[in-house]
Amino acid sequence: MPTLHSVLETALYVDDLGRSRAFYAEDLELPLLLENQRMCAFDVGGQSVLLLFLRGGSTQDMPTPGGTIPGHDGYGPLHMAFAISAEDLPAWEQRLRERRIPIASRVTWPRGGTSVYFHDPDGHVLELATPGLWATY
């Protein structure tokens, strides 16, 4: 049986690409990998890629020279989590304060990890999670 190594890409759908680009590139300092009128892609720690799509802009199948990318789209306040180290948690909370991003809540998990939740400009629920959340993390 072949295996799945990791979640390589996760996608959020946004109403204003410029506003979201600023949030992820400046507030969270994610390096930009790709940007066009339809989407942005950000590197996450050299391990994963966060995709932002303009809502309604990727509903159709998209032909490329190498093949067709199937259409997709999304509504609602989605959820995703970033892995951070426990040592970085205070610096992240300070960073969010500096950028005037309200912390929506904090959760301490039975295994010892901590999650900090906040919202992006579209109301997506973002989480910074330290190890000790899952049996595998």
Next chain:
Amino acid sequence: MPTLHSVLETALYVDDLGRSRAFYAEDLELPLLLENQRMCAFDVGGQSVLLLFLRGGSTQDMPTPGGTIPGHDGYGPLHMAFAISAEDLPAWEQRLRERRIPIASRVTWPRGGTSVYFHDPDGHVLELATPGLWATY
């Protein structure tokens, strides 16, 4: 500046948890980490976690002993990608055939990677991607 290490969790919203659980646990053989009436969580390669939420079941803030998890929800055919090794690509295509999961399309990327796209039972657009897709992968 503190860093983000990776995408730890990505979430999909589904209409029938049992149907989706079968798809991800049996067809894709992802190990189940957690299951309740509201959600399932699957380990992905010991690196990431795929969360499935019953659509409409997580809209409210959820108190837990360690703090409150903010509400979220999602509609539409979302997109996410799993990392696979290039050597596993033929075995994955065979696996999809055996499980009668139609391949929606294949894309070959300028950097040499390949993506295979297919749909989950809710129409979410899943991708298996080999290295050579992004500058960082």
